Amino acid sequence: MSKQTSEALELHDYMNEKNIVMSFMGELTHQVTTSLLRNLKDSMSHSNVDLLTQKRLYGIIVECLDNISKHWTAMDIQKVMGRSSPPIFMLSKRENCYYIITGNHVSNEQVDALVTKIELVNSLDKKGLQDFYRVTLAKESPLDRDNAGLGIIDIALKSGNKLEYEFRPVTPAVSFYVVQAKISI
Amino acid sequence: MNPLIIDPSEFSPKVVLDPTKNIFELSGESRPENTSKFYVPILQWLEQYQSVLYWEKDKFGQGALRTFEFKFDYFNSTSAKFIMDVLMQLDKMAQEGYNINARWHYDKRDEDMKESGEEFSKLLKKLPIEFVEIAAA
Numbered sequence: 001m002s003k004q005t006s007e008a009l010e011l012h013d014y015m016n017e018k019n020i021v022m023s024f025m026g027e028l029t030h031q032v033t034t035s036l037l038r039n040l041k042d043s044m045s046h047s048n049v050d051l052l053t054q055k056r057l058y059g060i061i062v063e064c065l066d067n068i069s070k071h072w073t074a075m076d077i078q079k080v081m082g083r084s085s086p087p088i089f090m091l092s093k094r095e096n097c098y099y100i101i102t103g104n105h106v107s108n109e110q111v112d113a114l115v116t117k118i119e120l121v122n123s124l125d126k127k128g129l130q131d132f133y134r135v136t137l138a139k140e141s142p143l144d145r146d147n148a149g150l151g152i153i154d155i156a157l158k159s160g161n162k163l164e165y166e167f168r169p170v171t172p173a174v175s176f177y178v179v180q181a182k183i184s185i
Numbered sequence: 186m187n188p189l190i191i192d193p194s195e196f197s198p199k200v201v202l203d204p205t206k207n208i209f210e211l212s213g214e215s216r217p218e219n220t221s222k223f224y225v226p227i228l229q230w231l232e233q234y235q236s237v238l239y240w241e242k243d244k245f246g247q248g249a250l251r252t253f254e255f256k257f258d259y260f261n262s263t264s265a266k267f268i269m270d271v272l273m274q275l276d277k278m279a280q281e282g283y284n285i286n287a288r289w290h291y292d293k294r295d296e297d298m299k300e301s302g303e304e305f306s307k308l309l310k311k312l313p314i315e316f317v318e319i320a321a322a
Contacts, residue, residue, distance in 0.1 A: 030218040034196055051294040051321075055259065059297075062216055062261050130304065137269050138308050143228070144221050150262035158297070 021098075022091040033065045036089070049185055056158040057098055060181050063151040064102045065089060067179075096185045103178040111167050111175055118165055118179070121156045129157045159183050186237045189230045197223055198257065202230055204237070207249065211271070212256035215264035224267035231274045238283045247284055256290040257298065265301070272305050272312065279311040286313040293318050 015023065021043075024036060040061060044054045068087045087104035106114070124132060133153045156163060161182040167175040188203035198213040217223040241248050253275055260268060272287065279285055289302035299316060306314045 030196070038195070051292065052296060055295055055297065058259065059261070062259075066216075066261060066263070130300075134304050134307060137266060137304065141266070143225055143270075147263060150265055154262045154265075 018092055019094050020090055020092045023089065025088045026086045028065055028069050028087060028089070033062075033069075036065070037062065040091070053183065053185055057100070057183055059158050060100050060155050060183060061089075061091065063155045064100055064179070064181065067151055068102050068104050093185075098183050098185065099180055100183070101178065101180045103176060105170065105174050106167075106177045108169075108173055108175055111177075114177065115165075115167070117152055118163055121152050122162045124156070126157070126160075129153055133157065155181050186234060189227065191223075198260075200227060202227070202234070204234065204251075207251065209251060210254040210256065211268075212254070212258075214258050215260035215268070217264070220261075220263040220267055224264070224270065228267075228270055228274060231271065231278075235274075235278050235281075235283075238278065239281075242283070247282075249284065251283070251285040253285065253287045254290065255287060255302070258292075260301075269305060269308065272309060276309040276312040279313070286315065288315045288317050290317045290319055293321055 022036065022040065024032070026032065037058065040058065044057070047054075049057075068089070085105050087102065090099075090101045092099045092101070121129065121132075133150060136149050136153065139149075152163075159181045161184070163179060163181055165177070165179040167177050169175050186204055188205065189200060190203065191197070191200035193199035193213045196214060197217040198211050198215045201208050201210045203209070211227075215223075238248070255268070257268075275285060275287060289299075289306075291298035291302065299318075302314065302316060306312075
């Protein structure tokens with residue numbers, strides 16, 4: 001068996017063992033996102049997952065992918081790390097739960113703000129999240145915004161579970177940021 | 186005033202703002218590549234329409250009821266903020282005494298879509314919103 005074949009088989013077995021339904025590594029353009037979402041919609045429509053859970057899962061994935069494109073500034077990371085490092089997205093299914101995991105390099109300057117936001121969201125119950133969502137929605141912001149600050153609140157509301165995350169330092173300036181949302185079926 | 190019609194795509198909603206036919210509707214999925222570029226023309230159109238209503242009211246008195254239909258399957262969080270802006274613009278018109286209301290449609294199985302509409306409505310002062318449940322297809 002060639003080295004490539006055995007690597008492909010190892011990867012295949014690993015993904016099978018971890019019940020990875022979908023995974024992608026590369027630049028997440030709007031076109032790529034749309035294609036991933038199209039596949040997801042298609043496979044969901046043939047599943048026995050109820051419509052509300054399907055929509056929640058879809059919504060979480062949209063926000064996770066949007067988050068990556070906002071926090072992953074390819075050129076800056078490439079400059080600091082001296083190589084390209086595309087983000088990763090994975091969807092897996094285990095024990096009646098879907099797990100949505102994204103991983104991408106972020107500048108260490110972004111870490112504190114991200115931790116603060118996730119910790120705040122994790123500290124709130126459904127009512128608290130709805131109130132936080134409404135307050136954020138009511139905030140004035142310029143019309144050229146590409147981000148309303150609602151994404152992570154929306155993920156937490158749709159997930160109904162605490163978000164798990166980790167920042168693993170890679171260089172003095174860059175960390176690898178992994179966030180996982182879980183939704184029960 | 187010219188209508189504003191935008192055909193739907195896989196990621197952007199259908200928009201029909203047509204005063205001559207008295208049809209005002211946003212429907213489908215909303216996660217445009219550039220959300221601002223998509224929604225700002227809608228907000229600008231509504232601002233212009235408010236001037237038309239002012240002129241009409243001044244000349245002919247209060248006009249017929251204008252109903253704005255919101256029929257979203259899904260919208261992302263960035264779109265949510267712009268949908269709020271649209272509703273705020275309509276609310277401003279309602280506060281100024283124009284005869285308008287909104288209808289928020291949701292699939293019976295999709296309680297989140299209903300709750301989103303309720304969250305929006307809590308931030309409005311005057312615009313009446315009717316919630317319309319659609320039976321499962």
